[in-house]
Amino acid sequence: MSKWVYRFGDGAAEGRADMKNLLGGKGANLAEMASLGLPVPPGLTITTEVCTYYYANGRTYPDTLESEVNQAVAAIEKSVGARFGDEENPLLVSVRSGARVSMPGMMDTVLNLGLNDKTVEALAKQSDNARFAWDSYRRFIQMYSDVVLGVDHYHFEELIELHKEEKGVDLDTELDAEDWRQIAEGFKAKAQEELGYPFPQDVKEQLWGAIGAVFSSWHIERAKVYRKLNNIPEDWGTAVNVQAMVFGNMGETSATGVAFTRNPSTGDKEYYGEYLIDAQGEDVVAGIRTPQYLTKMAREEAGATAPSMEESMPAVFGQLADVFDKLERHYCDMQDIEFTVQHGKLWMLQTRSGKRTAKAALKIAVDMAAEGLIDEKTAVLRVEPGALDQLLHPTLDPDAPRDIFTRGLPASPGAASGIVVFDADTAEEMAKEGKAVILCRVETSPEDIHGMHAAKGILTARGGMTSHAAVVARGMGRPCVSGAGQLRIDAKNGVMSATGREVKAGDTITIDGASGEVMVGEVKTLQPELAGDFATLMKWADTYRKLKVRTNADTPHDTQTAREFGAEGIGLCRTEHMFFEGERIVAVREMILADDLEGRKSALAKLLPMQRSDFEEIFKIMRGLPVTIRLLDPPLHEFLPREEDEFEDVAKSIGADVEHLKRRAAELHEFNPMLGHRGCRLGITYPEIYEMQARAIFEAAITVEQKTGDTVVPEIMIPLVATRKELETLRAYVETVAEEVFTETGHRVEYLVGTMIELPRAAICADRIAVAADFFSFGTNDLTQTTIGISRDDAGRFLDQYVKQDIFAQDPFVSIDQEGVGELVKMGAERGRSTKPDLKLGICGEHGGDPASVEFCHRTGLDYVSCSPYRVPIARLAAAQAALKG
Numbered sequence: 001m002s003k004w005v006y007r008f009g010d011g012a013a014e015g016r017a018d019m020k021n022l023l024g025g026k027g028a029n030l031a032e033m034a035s036l037g038l039p040v041p042p043g044l045t046i047t048t049e050v051c052t053y054y055y056a057n058g059r060t061y062p063d064t065l066e067s068e069v070n071q072a073v074a075a076i077e078k079s080v081g082a083r084f085g086d087e088e089n090p091l092l093v094s095v096r097s098g099a100r101v102s103m104p105g106m107m108d109t110v111l112n113l114g115l116n117d118k119t120v121e122a123l124a125k126q127s128d129n130a131r132f133a134w135d136s137y138r139r140f141i142q143m144y145s146d147v148v149l150g151v152d153h154y155h156f157e158e159l160i161e162l163h164k165e166e167k168g169v170d171l172d173t174e175l176d177a178e179d180w181r182q183i184a185e186g187f188k189a190k191a192q193e194e195l196g197y198p199f200p201q202d203v204k205e206q207l208w209g210a211i212g213a214v215f216s217s218w219h220i221e222r223a224k225v226y227r228k229l230n231n232i233p234e235d236w237g238t239a240v241n242v243q244a245m246v247f248g249n250m251g252e253t254s255a256t257g258v259a260f261t262r263n264p265s266t267g268d269k270e271y272y273g274e275y276l277i278d279a280q281g282e283d284v285v286a287g288i289r290t291p292q293y294l295t296k297m298a299r300e301e302a303g304a305t306a307p308s309m310e311e312s313m314p315a316v317f318g319q320l321a322d323v324f325d326k327l328e329r330h331y332c333d334m335q336d337i338e339f340t341v342q343h344g345k346l347w348m349l350q351t352r353s354g355k356r357t358a359k360a361a362l363k364i365a366v367d368m369a370a371e372g373l374i375d376e377k378t379a380v381l382r383v384e385p386g387a388l389d390q391l392l393h394p395t396l397d398p399d400a401p402r403d404i405f406t407r408g409l410p411a412s413p414g415a416a417s418g419i420v421v422f423d424a425d426t427a428e429e430m431a432k433e434g435k436a437v438i439l440c441r442v443e444t445s446p447e448d449i450h451g452m453h454a455a456k457g458i459l460t461a462r463g464g465m466t467s468h469a470a471v472v473a474r475g476m477g478r479p480c481v482s483g484a485g486q487l488r489i490d491a492k493n494g495v496m497s498a499t500g501r502e503v504k505a506g507d508t509i510t511i512d513g514a515s516g517e518v519m520v521g522e523v524k525t526l527q528p529e530l531a532g533d534f535a536t537l538m539k540w541a542d543t544y545r546k547l548k549v550r551t552n553a554d555t556p557h558d559t560q561t562a563r564e565f566g567a568e569g570i571g572l573c574r575t576e577h578m579f580f581e582g583e584r585i586v587a588v589r590e591m592i593l594a595d596d597l598e599g600r601k602s603a604l605a606k607l608l609p610m611q612r613s614d615f616e617e618i619f620k621i622m623r624g625l626p627v628t629i630r631l632l633d634p635p636l637h638e639f640l641p642r643e644e645d646e647f648e649d650v651a652k653s654i655g656a657d658v659e660h661l662k663r664r665a666a667e668l669h670e671f672n673p674m675l676g677h678r679g680c681r682l683g684i685t686y687p688e689i690y691e692m693q694a695r696a697i698f699e700a701a702i703t704v705e706q707k708t709g710d711t712v713v714p715e716i717m718i719p720l721v722a723t724r725k726e727l728e729t730l731r732a733y734v735e736t737v738a739e740e741v742f743t744e745t746g747h748r749v750e751y752l753v754g755t756m757i758e759l760p761r762a763a764i765c766a767d768r769i770a771v772a773a774d775f776f777s778f779g780t781n782d783l784t785q786t787t788i789g790i791s792r793d794d795a796g797r798f799l800d801q802y803v804k805q806d807i808f809a810q811d812p813f814v815s816i817d818q819e820g821v822g823e824l825v826k827m828g829a830e831r832g833r834s835t836k837p838d839l840k841l842g843i844c845g846e847h848g849g850d851p852a853s854v855e856f857c858h859r860t861g862l863d864y865v866s867c868s869p870y871r872v873p874i875a876r877l878a879a880a881q882a883a884l885k886g
């Protein structure tokens with residue numbers, strides 16, 4: 001028989017930390033903490049399998065669930081010494097959701113469940129604190145109505161505001177027991193008015209209502225959006241935790257808080273967090289009251305006056321610090337913790353691995369390895385490759401002038417400039433148009449996630465360092481400034497103001513998530529620091545990885561950047577970009593529009609020295625590392641003149657007539673250029689183009705070898721090959737040119753000739769093509785286009801829907817479609833090596849910098865991946881992780 005319910009509490013538990021799949025992250029860790037002997041209020045976890053059952057069986061529960069829950073509740077009652085629904089000594093519980101991985105703010109917790117008109121009186125009497133009892137009851141009515149019954153919380157907030165106005169007070173803390181009683185009555189009436197039936201008084205009905213709401217919430221829209229963005233499978237389901245309440249709202253000796261065992265922003269080894277005295281649950285993150293700092297040091301650094309927990313509750317703070325250390329030693333990772341203090345007694349309500357910035361992830365991994373908590377391999381596995389992106393990008397130039405508009409909390413590092421947008425939908429739309437936007441909100445909620453994702457940065461007027469905006473932004477790697485207290489946002493009128501100035505929607509601002517500053521206009525940025533922890537971790541990564549990492553670069557600048565990021569060669573140097581620069585384009589156009597071979601040759605002769613000097617520079621920078629140069633690939637018409645004066649320039653240069661040139665240009669029109677006269681087809685029809693390029697490459701290689709003494713081994717790559725014959729023909733041209741140059745200069749260089757595998761036919765015929773190739777480079781951009789039959793330039797219109805409707809798990813241009821395109825890569829690799837075992841294999845599509853695709857390349861046995869310069873470190877780390885995961 002299945003077991004649907006697991007218990008925890010009183011120093012023991014049926015579950016464990018490694019049972020997250022069954023118990024959810026929260027439940028598994030509550031169990032683990034209980035077993036460790038930490039003070040955890042007793043409770044029960046209903047497994048994720050019940051969630052699966054619930055959806056598979058028309059939203060019903062397994063037969064035995066109710067009796068299992070009843071038994072577990074009886075155990076809680078016994079442990080606490082109170083009874084659920086008892087009119088003298090009532091047990092109150094929280095009902096908490098918990099998926100395998102935390103989904104911040106996705107499913108709301110209901111606190112103080114078990115209160116009704118009778119039990120609230122009992123609680124008042126028993127605690128001798130009527131204010132506390134009524135405060136708890138009104139919270140319960142509000143939360144339950146909102147989360148379970150669907151009555152929007154603003155109805156209730158309005159009533160509190162009204163009451164405060166009538167009484168002439170500003171703060172919740174100024175309301176007394178009688179006020180809260182009246183408010184609770186008002187809430188009940190409001191709920192009834194909205195619902196058409198009375199607020200439920202039966203505690204069992206309350207309990208099952210809340211349990212059902214947690215399971216149903218797995219399928220609400222914002223939860224789905226979050227799962228989509230974070231690649232969390234739909235079928236995981238959530239667990240439900242029912243736990244005895246402890247109260248942080250019992251007066252001055254009670255409190256509630258959230259903490260990290262290290263600084264999640266910088267990674268520094270210091271306790272970090274916030275707490276509130278006489279408060280409950282999510283008050284700390286809700287931004288209603290301003291939370292206080294945990295440590296004296298943090299308070300002093302911030303120049304805050306409200307006492308830190310270290311100062312106001314030194315004894316409990318000491319216990320909390322012990323718990324932090326114990327949990328870190330136990331989990332060997334930085335923990336994100338939720339706790340409550342009831343009458344001076346500490347209770348632990350949650351622990352999990354804390355989300356952190358890339359900078360913090362690096363520092364914590366390197367520090368923990370140094371502290372002996374983890375080994376180097378674990379350290380390498382601890383940093384998410386994609387997150388390195390945050391570190392590789394610019395920060396504000398400290399010397400650049402700044403026009404400070406306002407300040408907030410440094411909630412997620414990185415600097416970003418963009419235009420001001422006040423709502424998530426607009427942010428998404430503008431980002432789609434290619435605009436950089438900064439999303440500015442009073443505070444964010446899970447409904448804003450798509451806009452936060454689309455934005456370059458996030459600014460909020462409210463909320464602390466652990467607010468929704470801060471947590472989500474750090475997770476996404478977006479710079480964020482939160483809690484900019486002086487900022488007034490008037491979204492309706494498209495304007496925000498601070499210190500007497502206004503900024504309107506559409507104006508440019510810059511935010512610095514590392515300092516909390518918000519500036520008017522754009523501020524100059526600086527390149528990141530790549531020494532220190534970053535270098536240490538990358539060095540470790542390099543010792544474990546098997547894949548080499550090269551870069552896609554075709555300018556000296558990109559080549560230099562890539563080398564600094566650790567590129568071990570160039571995997572793709574596109575030659576066409578070089579054709580657009582300055583005067584060259586005129587010569588290129590001459591060549592294309594020439595009527596005959598002679599005309600083309602004379603234009604190519606002009607291009608030769610330019611190409612040669614391009615390659616010389618790149619070879620010099622790469623200092624003997626392999627450089628793969630792809631011969632001309634795009635359809636010629638991409639280079640054609642369009643404007644009148646462009647035609648005139650070419651006409652003048654070759655003494656031809658403009659009208660004639662226009663006719664030639666029209667002849668070059670293609671209906672589907674992507675499948676047209678491009679790639680090696682150009683080499684077949686106009687061998688002189690590839691011959692010129694080959695000559696430029698060999699001459700440059702020889703010059704650089706002679707000048708620097710470094711060995712240069714150019715790898716010449718022929719694009720868009722579909723047949724062995726194409727490659728053989730073109731290879732022969734290249735070899736002929738090579739011999740010519742070697743004879744002319746009296747100097748030989750080693751070189752390779754290979755091909756891109758970017759057509760399905762090439763992958764299928766890879767065994768035959770390999771006969772003529774020294775290497776293959778999988779061009780997965782074109783291979784994706786030609787395999788799926790979608791063009792990258794046109795896919796935008798439907799790809800979104802394809803991803804939303806789960807037809808594609810991910811954009812196949814971002815992460816390689818492993819079961820389709822990936823199969824062709826595998827086939828190409830296997831077949832290629834079947835005829836040429838030492839065939840060198842690489843990938844040079846955008847996928848080379850996508851961690852999941854890198855892992856795929858490792859498993860497929862490629863020799864290297866090649867990606868854009870900024871993604872080189874990401875690929876290095878991803879390759880190491882792939883190797884470590886085996």
Ligand code: ADP
Pocket residue numbers: 041093094095096097104105106107108109111243244245246247248256257280281282338339340349350
């Ligand atoms: P989330 O997943 O949104 O963090 P939680 O289930 O952790 O939701 O609940 C939010 C907050 O509610 C907790 O941080 C804690 O302050 C409070 N809470 C939950 N359960 C209890 C409980 N049994 N006693 C006291 N407070 C609780």
Ligand code: MG
Pocket residue numbers: 104105106107108109282
């Ligand atoms: Mg929540």
Ligand code: MG
Pocket residue numbers: 338350
């Ligand atoms: Mg929590």
